[in-house]
Amino acid sequence: MAEILVLVEQLDGDVKKVTLELLALARSLGSPSAVWAGPGYSAEAKAKLAGHGADKIYVADAAEIADHVVAPKAELLAQLVASAAPAAVLVAATAEGKEVAGRLAVKTGSGVITDAVGLGEGFVADQSIFGGGVNVHSRVTKGTPIVAVRPNSTAPVAEAGAGAEEQVSVALSDAARAARIVERVKQDKGARPELAEAAVVVSGGRGVGSAENFALIERLADSLGGAVGASRAATDAGWYPHQFQVGQTGKTVSPQLYIAAGISGAIQHRAGMQTAKTIVAINKDPEAPIFELADYGVVGDLFKVVPQLTDEIEKRK
Amino acid sequence: MNIVVCVKQVPDTATERKLRSDDKTLDRDAADGVINELCEYAVEEALLLKEAHGGEVTVLTMGPSKATDTIRKALAMGADKAVHLVDDALHGSDALSTSYAMAQTLKTIGFDVVILGSESTDARTGLLAAMLAERLGVPQLTQANKVDIDGTAIAIQRLTDYGHDKVEASLPAVVSVVEKINEPRYPSFKGIMAAKKKPVQTLGIAEAGIDASQVGLAGAWSEVVDFAAAPPRAAGTIVTDQGDGGTGAAEFLASKKFI
Numbered sequence: 001m002a003e004i005l006v007l008v009e010q011l012d013g014d015v016k017k018v019t020l021e022l023l024a025l026a027r028s029l030g031s032p033s034a035v036w037a038g039p040g041y042s043a044e045a046k047a048k049l050a051g052h053g054a055d056k057i058y059v060a061d062a063a064e065i066a067d068h069v070v071a072p073k074a075e076l077l078a079q080l081v082a083s084a085a086p087a088a089v090l091v092a093a094t095a096e097g098k099e100v101a102g103r104l105a106v107k108t109g110s111g112v113i114t115d116a117v118g119l120g121e122g123f124v125a126d127q128s129i130f131g132g133g134v135n136v137h138s139r140v141t142k143g144t145p146i147v148a149v150r151p152n153s154t155a156p157v158a159e160a161g162a163g164a165e166e167q168v169s170v171a172l173s174d175a176a177r178a179a180r181i182v183e184r185v186k187q188d189k190g191a192r193p194e195l196a197e198a199a200v201v202v203s204g205g206r207g208v209g210s211a212e213n214f215a216l217i218e219r220l221a222d223s224l225g226g227a228v229g230a231s232r233a234a235t236d237a238g239w240y241p242h243q244f245q246v247g248q249t250g251k252t253v254s255p256q257l258y259i260a261a262g263i264s265g266a267i268q269h270r271a272g273m274q275t276a277k278t279i280v281a282i283n284k285d286p287e288a289p290i291f292e293l294a295d296y297g298v299v300g301d302l303f304k305v306v307p308q309l310t311d312e313i314e315k316r317k
Numbered sequence: 318m319n320i321v322v323c324v325k326q327v328p329d330t331a332t333e334r335k336l337r338s339d340d341k342t343l344d345r346d347a348a349d350g351v352i353n354e355l356c357e358y359a360v361e362e363a364l365l366l367k368e369a370h371g372g373e374v375t376v377l378t379m380g381p382s383k384a385t386d387t388i389r390k391a392l393a394m395g396a397d398k399a400v401h402l403v404d405d406a407l408h409g410s411d412a413l414s415t416s417y418a419m420a421q422t423l424k425t426i427g428f429d430v431v432i433l434g435s436e437s438t439d440a441r442t443g444l445l446a447a448m449l450a451e452r453l454g455v456p457q458l459t460q461a462n463k464v465d466i467d468g469t470a471i472a473i474q475r476l477t478d479y480g481h482d483k484v485e486a487s488l489p490a491v492v493s494v495v496e497k498i499n500e501p502r503y504p505s506f507k508g509i510m511a512a513k514k515k516p517v518q519t520l521g522i523a524e525a526g527i528d529a530s531q532v533g534l535a536g537a538w539s540e541v542v543d544f545a546a547a548p549p550r551a552a553g554t555i556v557t558d559q560g561d562g563g564t565g566a567a568e569f570l571a572s573k574k575f576i
Binding site for chain 2: 011069070071074094095096098099100101102103105106107109110111112113114115124128129130131132133134135136137138139140141142143175178179180181182183184185186187189194196200224242243245248249250252256257267268271278279280282286291292293294295296297298299300301304305306307308309310311312313316317
C-alpha cells in the first residue's frame with residue numbers, strides 16, 4: 001500500500017490528538033508512516049503511534065531540529081519525500097503545521113492544500129471556505145500532495161500498525177538554522193485542552209459583560225472537559241486573552257460541540273467555528289444570527305441559563 | 318532600513334464572497350475589495366520600525382488594477398512608496414505561484430525586512446511568509462506579537478499553542494505579525510491627501526523577473542475540482558428560557574451523548 005507520511009505534533013514528548021486523527025485518515029488511504037521531529041521520543045510515544053495505525057515510525061530526535069523555527073522540520077520531510085517517495089504528506093493545519101507544509105511544498109516542487117476537513121480517494125480534499133459558505137473539493141496537481149488537515153476532521157482509530165522504527169539523521173542547512181529559538185515560554189493553561197484540538201469548546205462574547213464573568217464560561221467548559229474560547233468583542237474588551245479568540249482573524253475550531261454564550265454570531269465569528277459538528281447557542285436576543293446555525297438554542301439570560309446548565313451537567317456525572 | 322510591507326486586497330467579509338463558475342477562482346468583481354485586516358497590523362509595524370530606526374517603507378501588492386485602493390490606504394497610513402505587481406498572467410495563481418512571484422519581485426526591489434500579516438481573510442492559507450523565507454533563503458520570523466530590531470539583529474516573540482517562543486536572527490528577514498501586535502493608525506486627512514502624490518511603481522511579470530509558466534491558473538500546483546454553496550444547516554430547536562433553559566440544554570447534550 002502507498003506510504004503516507006504524517007508529521008507528528010507533540011508537546012514535551014506527548015503526542016497530540018490531531019496526530020492520531022491524521023494517522024486514521026492516512027490509514028484509510030494507504031499505509032501511514034509517522035515522522036517524529038525533535039527530542040522527546042519514547043516508548044510511550046511509539047506505543048501510541050503504533051497503536052493508532054503507524055506502520056512505520058521515522059525518528060529524527062536530534063535536539064537541534066527543535067532549536068530553529070519550522071525550517072528543520074521541512075528539511076527532514078523533504079529528505080524523506082526524496083528517499084521514501086510517499087504518496088502524500090499530511091500535517092496538522094495549525095499555524096506551524098501549515099508553515100512546515102509551505103516550506104516543504106517549495107522544497108519539493110509540490111502543491112499544498114490547507115485546512116482540509118476531509119480527504120478522500122486521489123487525495124481530493126474537502127475544504128470549507130468563506131466562513132463556511134462554500135464547500136470546495138481541491139487537489140494537488142504537481143509533485144507529492146501535501147495536505148494540512150484541520151484538527152477534529154476525523155476520529156482517532158485504535159488499530160495497531162506495524163510500528164517499525166527507522167532512525168533518521170538530517171544534516172540541517174545553514175538556512176534552516178537562521179531563526180534560532182532561544183527560549184520557550186509556556187503558559188499554564190491548567191487542565192484544559194488546547195483550543196484548536198478540543199472536542200468541546202465553550203465560548204463567551206459581548207453578553208458575558210466582564211472579565212470576572214468569564215468564570216461562568218470556564219466553569220461550563222470544565223464541566224464538559226472542554227476548552228474556553230471568546231469572540232472578538234470579548235477579547236477586544238480585554239475580558240479574555242487574545243489567543244483564545246475564535247474567528248476569522250483568530251483561531252479556527254472544528255469541535256464536536258461548540259457552545260456560544262452571549263455571542264451574536266457575526267460572519268467574522270462564524271468563520272472560526274462554522275464547521276463544528278453540534279452547535280448550542282445561548283443569547284438573549286432572539287434575532288441573533290448565531291441561532292441560524294444552532295442545533296439547539298436558548299433565548300434567555302446567560303447568567304441564568306449557563307449556571308443552570310453547568311449544575312445540571314455536574315449532577316448527571 | 319529598507320522595509321517592505323506586503324499587503325493584499327481581499328473581498329470584504331461583510332459582503333457575499335463567491336468563486337467564479339468559469340475558472341473556479343475568487344470572484345474579485347462580486348465583492349468590494351478592502352485591505353486584508355491582518356495586513357493593517359503589518360503596515361503599522363513597518364511604520365513603527367521606521368519611526369524607531371529610520372529608513373523607508375515600501376508597500377508591495379500583487380493583484381489586479383483595482384488593488385490600487387488598497388495601496389493608497391497603506392500609503393495614507395504613512396508608507397513612503399509602493400510597488401504594484403500587476404499582470405493578467407498572474408490571475409489564478411495559487412500559494413506556490415504567488416510566493417514565487419512575490420519572491421522574484423522582492424529580489425528585484427531589494428529589502429532588509431519584509432513584513433506580512435499572518436494570513437489573509439479570503440484564502441486563509443497562512444503559507445506565504447514561510448514560503449517567502451524558504452524561497453529567499455532568509456530567516457523565517459513568523460507569528461510575531463513583538464518585534465525588536467537592533468542594528469542587524471532582529472528578535473521576535475513567536476506565538477505558539479503553548480505560549481510563545483523567543484526567536485533571534487539577523488537581517489535580512491521575513492516577518493509575519495499576528496492580530497493585536499499593535500493598534501493600526503487611522504489615516505489622517507493629511508495622510509490621505511499626501512498618499513495621492515506618493516510614487517506607485519507598476520511592474521509586469523517580465524520586469525519583475527517572473528517566468529510566465531510558473532504563475533497563473535496554468536502554472537498552479539493545485540486546483541479546485543468543484544465547489545458548491547454549503548447546504549444550510551438543518552433548522553435547530555430554539556426555545557425561550559422559562560426558568561428551565563439550562564436544564565433543557567442539558568437534556569439536549571445528554572441526547573447527543575455529550576454528558
